[in-house]
Amino acid sequence: MQEKDIYILGVESSCDETSFSIVKNGKIEIATATSSQIDIHKEYGGVVPEIASRNHIKNITIVLDECLQKANMKMEDVDAIAITYGPGLIGSLLIGLEAAKTLSFIYNKPLIPVHHIAGHIYANSLVKPLQFPLLAIVVSGGHTELIKMTDHYNFKKLGGTLDDAIGECYDKVARVIDLPYPGGPKIDKLATSGEATYDLPVPLRNDDYNFSFSGLKSAVINLVHNEKQRNREINKEDLAASFQKVAVESIIIKVRKAIKNENLKHIIVAGGVAASSGLREAIYNLAKELNVDVSIPPIKYCTDNAAMIASAGYYAYKDGRIADLYLNSKSTDNLC
Amino acid sequence: MKILYIDTSSSFLYAGIVEDDKVLIEVNNKLESELSKYAIVKISSMFTKLNIDPRDIDKIIVVDGPGSFTGIRIGMTIAKVFAYSLKTKITTINSLEAMAVSNDKASYFVPIIDARRGFVYSAIYDKDMKEIMLPQHIKLNILKEKLLILDDYLIITNDDIEIDGIKTIYKPDILRIVTKYKNKKNINPHVVNPNYLKLTEAEEKQICHD
Numbered sequence: 001m002q003e004k005d006i007y008i009l010g011v012e013s014s015c016d017e018t019s020f021s022i023v024k025n026g027k028i029e030i031a032t033a034t035s036s037q038i039d040i041h042k043e044y045g046g047v048v049p050e051i052a053s054r055n056h057i058k059n060i061t062i063v064l065d066e067c068l069q070k071a072n073m074k075m076e077d078v079d080a081i082a083i084t085y086g087p088g089l090i091g092s093l094l095i096g097l098e099a100a101k102t103l104s105f106i107y108n109k110p111l112i113p114v115h116h117i118a119g120h121i122y123a124n125s126l127v128k129p130l131q132f133p134l135l136a137i138v139v140s141g142g143h144t145e146l147i148k149m150t151d152h153y154n155f156k157k158l159g160g161t162l163d164d165a166i167g168e169c170y171d172k173v174a175r176v177i178d179l180p181y182p183g184g185p186k187i188d189k190l191a192t193s194g195e196a197t198y199d200l201p202v203p204l205r206n207d208d209y210n211f212s213f214s215g216l217k218s219a220v221i222n223l224v225h226n227e228k229q230r231n232r233e234i235n236k237e238d239l240a241a242s243f244q245k246v247a248v249e250s251i252i253i254k255v256r257k258a259i260k261n262e263n264l265k266h267i268i269v270a271g272g273v274a275a276s277s278g279l280r281e282a283i284y285n286l287a288k289e290l291n292v293d294v295s296i297p298p299i300k301y302c303t304d305n306a307a308m309i310a311s312a313g314y315y316a317y318k319d320g321r322i323a324d325l326y327l328n329s330k331s332t333d334n335l336c
Numbered sequence: 337m338k339i340l341y342i343d344t345s346s347s348f349l350y351a352g353i354v355e356d357d358k359v360l361i362e363v364n365n366k367l368e369s370e371l372s373k374y375a376i377v378k379i380s381s382m383f384t385k386l387n388i389d390p391r392d393i394d395k396i397i398v399v400d401g402p403g404s405f406t407g408i409r410i411g412m413t414i415a416k417v418f419a420y421s422l423k424t425k426i427t428t429i430n431s432l433e434a435m436a437v438s439n440d441k442a443s444y445f446v447p448i449i450d451a452r453r454g455f456v457y458s459a460i461y462d463k464d465m466k467e468i469m470l471p472q473h474i475k476l477n478i479l480k481e482k483l484l485i486l487d488d489y490l491i492i493t494n495d496d497i498e499i500d501g502i503k504t505i506y507k508p509d510i511l512r513i514v515t516k517y518k519n520k521k522n523i524n525p526h527v528v529n530p531n532y533l534k535l536t537e538a539e540e541k542q543i544c545h546d
Contacts, residue, residue: 043542044538044542048536048538050405050536050537050538051536051538051539053405053406053409054405054530054532054536057409057412057413057416057529057530058529060413060416060417061416061417061420061525061526062526064417064420065420065526075421090406091405091406091409094372094406094409094410094413095409095413097372098372098375098376098409098410098413098414098417099413099417101376101414102376102413102414102417102418102421103417103421105376105379105380105390106390106418106421106422107421325376325377325380326373326374326377327373328370328372328373329372
């Protein structure tokens with residue numbers, strides 16, 4: 001007998017994107033609507049939490065309506081509601097949370113709490129089936145982690161950053177060479193037309209699976225400072241290429257070690273920095289070298305979106321992870 | 337006609353369901369930082385206790401501020417999503433109006449909400465609820481000067497405000513509030529938004545720099 005199709009409504013509002021999505025069986029995106037505030041926060045050089053919250057509430061029903069219209073579905077057709085409960089900006093998270101809880105109450109639908117990083121990992125499930133055991137490389141503005149999964153919704157952290165997240169480091173380096181916010185993607189773009197001529201240290205070549213990016217960040221800041229003192233022009237393309245080479249290399253070293261030691265079959269990449277072409281290329285090459293499968297989500301699933309939350313929500317739902325209306329948002333929370 | 341009233345603009349949740357001239361049920365809970373956790377729990381329990389469905393609500397009256405930014409958004413998100421989903425009529429009222437309407441026995445009503453750093457949110461209403469001073473974010477000292485020329489005013493506040501005059505603690509009279517505003521013009525839920533009466537600090541700084 002064929003199993004009944006399950007439709008999950010995903011809700012995501014952890015930072016500056018308000019997003020709703022309906023996903024079928026954790027794999028097929030029916031419709032997604034997202035309102036990004038990136039142009040609003042650009043003026044302030046970064047996300048301003050109170051402004052983000054104010055825009056979330058302005059957009060919340062408009063984006064929900066757009067999602068239902070695109071899907072040509074009604075709330076009654078949805079089986080459950082998956083919501084990012086954390087981590088993220090608390091004022092932003094609360095708008096999605098209250099919306100999801102209200103929908104759960106008035107339509108009497110189960111509420112599924114989803115960790116934001118579980119969402120980023122499950123963005124891959126929208127592209128191709130996950131094969132276990134796998135290694136999830138989580139790289140974003142707030143995270144740099146290697147997570148091993150032996151089954152659905154079974155997460156084990158192998159290692160993570162000891163200081164700055166990789167995305168944070170990209171943004172700071174961008175600021176040092178006067179690139180406007182958000183600088184990370186601009187570094188990636190500049191790097192493609194530069195050469196890695198500047199000498200920067202590869203951090204943490206040790207035996208564990210941890211990362212450190214603050215040393216690399218300081219090295220770039222010092223280098224720019226010293227060149228300025230000597231009245232020498234910084235070649236931004238070359239600096240971006242040099243920085244990206246080292247940042248990517250420090251990830252690849254640990255990933256190679258994890259794949260070999262843990263005997264993993266599938267590499268998946270999750271989070272905003274997965275959009276970096278330099279990192280994507282290096283991971284594809286590594287997967288080829290080690291003869292393991294690899295999936296990196298398309299750019300639209302790398303940035304914050306509710307489709308990934310709905311996908312993760314499906315597997316959480318199958319695993320019986322249901323919350324009641326007492327569910328609260330958490331600004332910080334570990335996935336595992 | 338059943339009307340749902342929601343006010344989360346302070347550290348309290350004030351909510352109720354009113355039918356005709358009767359408050360069927362109400363909640364008045366000091367929730368503070370737990371507001372986000374309990375608001376919908378308390379609201380849904382009103383429906384359970386009355387054994388009614390959210391679809392039985394004909395109109396929502398929600399307080400749109402001023403007050404706690406996060407607090408306002410919690411109640412308004414619930415109200416917006418509820419009204420959008422079930423096509424319930426919805427209108428907004430000001431927290432200061434709600435405070436004034438809930439009181440009597442004075443010539444003027446002065447609701448005050450602490451806005452910190454020497455500022456308050458306040459307004460002045462006469463006994464016919466005419467605005468003598470519009471709701472605003474105002475320095476407490478300036479408000480005090482404005483009160484000097486008034487006789488027989490009642491200060492309504494839940495905050496510890498240093499100001500002379502007869503003070504009363506705010507306890508909403510949901511029946512009076514709903515009776516007064518139940519025919520107020522309905523608003524499209526998409527444009528039901530908080531009325532903070534204050535820019536964010538980032539916006540204020542930017543204006544200073546411009």
